[in-house]
Amino acid sequence: MTEDPNFNCHGGIFSLSMGYYIPCRAHYHCYGSREPPNWCLSQRNYTWTQWGCHCDLKIGSCIVERFQDKNERLEWSYCIPNEEFYCANRR
Numbered sequence: 001m002t003e004d005p006n007f008n009c010h011g012g013i014f015s016l017s018m019g020y021y022i023p024c025r026a027h028y029h030c031y032g033s034r035e036p037p038n039w040c041l042s043q044r045n046y047t048w049t050q051w052g053c054h055c056d057l058k059i060g061s062c063i064v065e066r067f068q069d070k071n072e073r074l075e076w077s078y079c080i081p082n083e084e085f086y087c088a089n090r091r
Helices: none
Strands: 046-048 054-056 061-068 073-078
Touching: none
Parallel strands: none
Antiparallel strands: 046 061, 054 061, 061 073
């Protein structure tokens, strides 16, 4: 595991989003979280991982991951609390 803070414990690279740092020490701390608003609609060439929002012990925050099919790259971003969720990509 790299010490680089841009990489999570699964080796995914950070992707900037509308999510933010939510401290956690266990997965259940993230059960009330969702993907960031600008990730809510699956984009072409992206696939969700099976984890949903979960606690990444290296980062110490609730994160969500997706797989970029084109470049075969795992990306992660911070989650947001359920009560703040809206879908930024809906028209």
